[in-house]
Amino acid sequence: MGCSASTAKEEDSIAALRNSEIDRQLAQEKKQLEAERKIKLLLLGPGESGKSTILKQMTLIYGNGFSQEQIEGFRSAIQLNILVSMASLIKAMDNLHIPYGFQTPESDESALQRISALPMPEQLIHGSSDEIEPLARCDTAKSLPANAPVVDQQSNASKASLQYEEGKRTHTNDLVAILASREYAVKGGTMKQDGQVAEYARHIKTLEDTQFGFNLEVSMTPETIVAVKTLWADSGIQYCFSRSHEFQLIDSCSYVMANIDRITTSDFKPTEDDILNARIMTIGVHETKFKISNKMTLAIYDVGGQRSERKKWAQFFSDTQSIIFLIAISSYDQVCLEDDETNRVVESMNLFSSICNHPLFKKTDLVLFLNKIDLFEEKIQKRPISLYFQDYDGPNTLQESSKYFVKRFMDINKYPNDKQIYPHLTHATEPNRQKR
Ligand SMILES: Nc1nc2c(ncn2[C@@H]2O[C@H](COP(=O)(O)OP(=O)(O)OP(=O)(O)O)[C@@H](O)[C@H]2O)c(=O)[nH]1
Numbered sequence: 320m321g322c323s324a325s326t327a328k329e330e331d332s333i334a335a336l337r338n339s340e341i342d343r344q345l346a347q348e349k350k351q352l353e354a355e356r357k358i359k360l361l362l363l364g365p366g367e368s369g370k371s372t373i374l375k376q377m378t379l380i381y382g383n384g385f386s387q388e389q390i391e392g393f394r395s396a397i398q399l400n401i402l403v404s405m406a407s408l409i410k411a412m413d414n415l416h417i418p419y420g421f422q423t424p425e426s427d428e429s430a431l432q433r434i435s436a437l438p439m440p441e442q443l444i445h446g447s448s449d450e451i452e453p454l455a456r457c458d459t460a461k462s463l464p465a466n467a468p469v470v471d472q473q474s475n476a477s478k479a480s481l482q483y484e485e486g487k488r489t490h491t492n493d494l495v496a497i498l499a500s501r502e503y504a505v506k507g508g509t510m511k512q513d514g515q516v517a518e519y520a521r522h523i524k525t526l527e528d529t530q531f532g533f534n535l536e537v538s539m540t541p542e543t544i545v546a547v548k549t550l551w552a553d554s555g556i557q558y559c560f561s562r563s564h565e566f567q568l569i570d571s572c573s574y575v576m577a578n579i580d581r582i583t584t585s586d587f588k589p590t591e592d593d594i595l596n597a598r599i600m601t602i603g604v605h606e607t608k609f610k611i612s613n614k615m616t617l618a619i620y621d622v623g624g625q626r627s628e629r630k631k632w633a634q635f636f637s638d639t640q641s642i643i644f645l646i647a648i649s650s651y652d653q654v655c656l657e658d659d660e661t662n663r664v665v666e667s668m669n670l671f672s673s674i675c676n677h678p679l680f681k682k683t684d685l686v687l688f689l690n691k692i693d694l695f696e697e698k699i700q701k702r703p704i705s706l707y708f709q710d711y712d713g714p715n716t717l718q719e720s721s722k723y724f725v726k727r728f729m730d731i732n733k734y735p736n737d738k739q740i741y742p743h744l745t746h747a748t749e750p751n752r753q754k755r
């Protein structure tokens with residue numbers, strides 16, 4: 320009995336072993352099958368490069384659209400974008416020293432005339448403001464070339480500051496900025512300036528909680544909407560907006576301001592354009608699946624691009640078949656949100672290098688989207704890329720300027736024999752671009 324009982328036990332355990340082996344094999348086969356059927360695509364790139372916008376485009380074109388909950392999220396986000404944009408502009412008015420109602424002079428002569436009619440503020444006489452030097456040479460400023468360095472060629476200290484750092488703008492004699500700053504000194508900042516516009520700015524400031532930001536339900540009143548519209552129409556705010564590359568302002572600002580009446584109605588339903596332009600910073604990594612065929616699923620991973628979010632990326636690196644790396648090519652004249660210092664395109668190049676040359680991706684081809692080409696085209700007319708990247712000496716055309724950046728990114732690839740980079744110039748907010 321004892322003997323037969325032990326045999327039965329042995330048989331049981333052998334059968335159990337066999338079963339678990341079969342289970343293991345089945346699980347492995349299933350995993351393999353799933354892996355074959357699932358194409359994994361990572362959307363990588365720094366913050367605000369347009370990763371989530373590309374995903375939205377794909378959802379509109381290839382997916383089943385957005386859920387009611389998602390649409391509700393976009394609705395709140397785009398309304399919030401109005402308040403956040405205006406709050407950034409108001410803050411920048413004080414940081415850049417621009418008074419409300421500032422009238423941009425028509426010429427350098429008229430700027431100089433207006434400057435000389437103003438009292439010289441104390442701090443400009445005794446302080447260390449950057450304005451002293453160009454003002455001291457006001458009479459000669461007119462004859463200087465547009466991008467002539469402000470620094471005095473004779474002084475050693477000034478010579479040191481001539482040292483070129485890629486991505487840092489070379490100084491220019493900006494008489495308009497000087498004039499604004501002098502008029503600001505006379506009129507006082509947001510908290511002091513007289514008039515309805517400054518009062519509206521103070522109203523917006525009271526709505527923003529320093530810790531929690533804006534509460535839409537409390538903030539979006541008829542009075543607030545009038546305040547934002549009046550501020551946006553102000554010539555000082557418009558001048559400030561023209562200098563938005565000097566501070567942090569979301570790219571959807573002009574879109575939401577242009578559509579403010581529609582966006583703030585009580586029964587507002589976001590359109591496709593609204594959804595593409597709504598700015599929501601991504602936190603974490605989000606998977607979205609698209610069924611390509613009965614046998615194939617495309618799983619797209621949209622990551623948060625801010626520096627603090629990048630630590631979450633590596634766990635998604637294995638089994639990656641494809642990567643789209645995005646950069647905002649229009650951000651060549653802007654600094655990072657994270658440190659207010661590093662040029663955004665320089666940051667993008669460093670990040671691209673760490674992905675492109677990552678040991679896991681040694682043989683993984685990359686698609687490179689040089690995004691926001693619409694904004695890039697506008698900007699290069701006003702601020703040539705050579706102001707920030709001095710080795711560029713080509714014409715200020717879209718074709719040549721973008722070619723320069725394409726080459727800079729292509730040159731980062733350390734394994735050109737093992738992998739390809741496929742660059743594309745993109746405009747992710749362009750409606751239904753890929754449907755055409
Ligand atoms: N004008 C213009 N705006 C764009 C373009 N692509 C994206 N945007 C806008 O840029 C902002 C940032 O885009 P997102 O898609 O949120 O950027 P992201 O890379 O996902 O940013 P993180 O989530 O912070 O990593 C949004 O307001 C978009 O509407 C473009 O090609 N042109």
Ligand SMILES: [Mg+2]
Binds near residue numbers: 623
């Ligand atoms: Mg995102």
